Amino acid sequence: MQPDFSLSGRRALVTGASSGLGHHFAQTLAAAGAEVFVAARRTERLDSLVKTIAANGGTAHAVAVDVGDRDSVVHCFDAIEARGGCPDLIVNNAGTSNYHPALEVSEDEWDNVIDTNLKGAWLVCQEAGRRLVAAERGGAIINISSLLGERVASGMAPYAASKAGLRQLTESLALDWARYGIRVNALAPGYIATDLNRDFLESAHGEKMVKRVPQRRFGKPDFLDGALLLLASDAGQYITGAFLPVDGGHLVSSL
Helix, strand or coil: CCCCCCCCCCEEEEECCCCHHHHHHHHHHHHCCCEEEEEECCHHHHHHHHHHHHHCCCEEEEEECCCCCHHHHHHHHHHHHCCCCCCCEEEECCCCCCCCCHHHCCHHHHHHHHHHHHHHHHHHHHHHHHHHHHCCCCEEEEEECCHHHCCCCCCCHHHHHHHHHHHHHHHHHHHHHHHHCEEEEEEEECCECCCCCHHHHCCHHHHHHHHHCCCCCCECHHHHHHHHHHHHCHHHCCCCCCEEEECCCHHHCCC
């Protein structure tokens, strides 16, 4: 029997969908058959994405959410349910980072990163879990982590802490919610070139960094598609609590 990667009949929420990987993930899920709700703080930045997905034969809707605000998260899920029911596929992609030596990180910077990357993911996970349990439905939650959930890099203390916490959160929720048929996994991209970081990766510093990747190349967003669809679909129905790196071997490198 061939594995089933289809998402037909599924309703997906992708946070942080206005740019970068979230923008790409939404299109990938729609192409696999999911009805996709793309979410960000400002919905006007999502209009072109919704049109692109529709032009390619998919179905998408824009919803507003500030993942760090519980009321906003609740309103986001209310808006989705009003269109036909709770989403059963959640991609927790909203995130932020900074780059400062640890001695220079302000309390506000720390709070911003932790509130978005960790608290925000928790609020979305908890609201999704509550509604899926109440509806007696299973589902899949994919938290977008990072290699820095496992290893560290200089100047990235708040980000690394948030992603390490997200990994532990993923594993804890997978354990708690397996009984409800809710799978919770973490996808951990390596260095993936997007419009947000391409200039940096193509700089002299980026040329030095790529030498640390065993495959000697940075990734492209579509390199993540196989792992995303595995964790989202019935092909991955026996996978929960996983931390899945997609990084060209970077995590196992000692360079």
